[in-house]
Amino acid sequence: MSTETRVLQPAEWDEWYGRLELAFGGVAEAPQERKLWHDLTEFDRSIGVWEGSTCVGTAGSFSFRLTVPGGAPVPAAGVTMVSVLSTHRRRGVLTGMMRRLLDGVRELGEPLAVLTASEPGIYGRFGYGAATQELSLDIDTGRAGLTVPDHPDGVTLRMVAPDDVQDACERIYARRVTERPGMLARRPGWERLPLLDPVASRAGASPLQCVVAERGGEVIGYARYAIKPEWTPEGPEGVVVLRDLEAPEPAVTAALWRFLFDLDLTSRLRARTRPVDDPLLHLVSDVRRCSPRLRDGLHLRPVDVGAALAARAYSAPVDVVLEVTDTFCPWNEGRWRLTGDTGGAQCARTSDPAELSLSVRELGEAYLGGTSLAALAGAGRVREVRKGALAQTARAFLGEVAPWLPHGF
Template identity: 70%
Template sequence: MTTELRVLESAEWDEWYGMLELAFGGVPEAPEERALWQELTEYDRSIGVWDGERCVGSAGAFSFRLSVPGGAVVPAAGVTMVGVAATHRRRGILTSMMRRQLDDVRAGGEPLAVLTASEPAIYGRFGYGVATYTARATIDTNRVRLTVPDGTDGVTLRQADLTKSAAACEAVYARRVAGRPGMLARRPGWEKVPLLDPESQRGGASPRLCVLAERDGEVVGYARYAIKSEWSHAGAEGVVLVKDLEALDPAAEGALWRFLCSIDLTSTVRIHSRPVDDAWQHLVSDVRRCEPTLRDALHLRLVEVGAALEARTYQAPVDVVLEVSDAFCPWNEGRWRLTGDAKGAICTRTDEAADLSLSVRELGAAYLGGNSLVSLAAAGRVRELRGGALVEASVAFGSPVAPWLPHGF
């Protein structure tokens, strides 16, 4: 069979997205969910592979700005909606879409591409490395107590309408973006994503709720959550499902966690996605009773090595020559000299002897500071060619706070 790869037309969206739904199990999404993703689709950045009139492959990209170490927000292609029909696997369709997409990203001047993976094993061969992780936990509030920061009692909490409070919550979120690598500066329309709450995905829980943390009339934090009522012969055993939480200071954050852990008729707080260094771990009396687990989140690829490494800052002075391998995007191959510190960086091609050797995948894994070059070297993924260069670069690439992706796309 012959197939054609082309840019998506608006009239083709239903067929294109329907193929994606089928590739992900065939369960149709709720109408409101489907409508939001259609609204957010960037047609000029979406491609499909067609076999006659049938769509057999899809891939898209969103025009994001991603926070990086140092506080800058950097243009990044948010790779999304990737799928191949089960009838057309192992024919090079995915590779052809990844090839076209990365060529387009480079032509558009974006130094980074990012994605979340349904299957993490897929994207390493295209140069993506796991750059952030997310923490999940289940807090047994019958046995775990919280010790909150000084000033928490000066924060007032107010139950708020989910939609009417959205603007105030977005203002808090926007102030948080620069302080943690991996967060997305939300463009217009994306404020609707955290509000998406189709009944079909609640699993018997309540509609999404919102509580605002305020001080002197100013909103300084918020939590969105749902409650799943459960009962046993012993009484109420409800579950609080934390959807998202942001706060501008420790007292506001402490007030929100204390509220979530003390809601009547509940005995468990379930955390779905939080930073791996999140404050709640230091507020609880027994982290073991919270059963924390880790999962990969954001996968990142340097599309233009020089521009990407110059876009962030470094927490210690660094002067290192990197020998980079990148078979899928050969324009990145070769030696790059990176010099930088907390004020900025320069990264240019060089003929000097290499200090470290690694692939673009490892650069992606280390780029936001979530993985150390030392740990990657221990796995044989980075080679030190000059004594001392590995520790020097590893410290410089680090981040004082763990990178974190607040929501999927």
């Protein structure tokens, strides 16, 4: 039977989302979680593949603004909800959906497409590269050792219900977005995501808790977390499960970490999805007791190479001709001259000889400044045509802070 790909209609959402749940193991999400994703779905940007009355494929995208090096918020399509029914794999369903989504992104004039990958090996063939990494920590708080001021100047901590300080926390998050590439400006409705706390997802931990840092009555930092009680014959061995922590000042950051390390009846702290240059790594005396692990985070692909490269700033002057290959989006193929510095950039087609040769996937990996073009060249994935072009361009692409995506979509 032939299939039809069409824009998702509101009346089809339950079946469409049910197919997505089936593809990810068949466990139904909690009602409040399902409602959140229903409310966030952008129907005109979502598609389903139907075989008769059966949905066999799902995909969509969100309208995001992504911070890039230099601090600019750049329009980006957040590709999401991708699934193919197991009975319809290897029939071109995924390729067809990716084709339609990226064509649509191009029509909308969005220079970037981003996603988080359930399996990283899937999306490289569509031009996506892993542009951020995320750090996970499992900290022995009794032995890691934390060196912070005992009384940060004017900072007090207060425990509060997460809902009661949602607006203040969102204001802090919004200020932080401009400071680090890879972060997403949250559109209305997305402020509900950090507070999502279904009982079925707690794995024995408490409801979500929140501590805020204040100065002069103003909230200037926060941490949201849960506590998972555990007991052994020797005594309490509870675990602090950190959801998120944001603070604009080093003293406030340190005060919040100290609070989490010192919680009664706990001996471990688990932090997921932290930036790879998290200040905590420089506050602890023994990072080995933190069991750090890395994994890929945000995957990115330029949809319009010229507009994407011109949208960011560069940490050093750069003037280079890039020979770009892009088999999935052939409008990007060819030579591009990139010129720029810390104040901005221009990127336009050129007939000048190539100086660096790479695919759009390598551009995606290096775009946010967290992956070195020189490292990719060492793996044979970037080729230097003009001697010296690699070093100059690699320096220009690298950022001052590691790019980071703090939450999924």
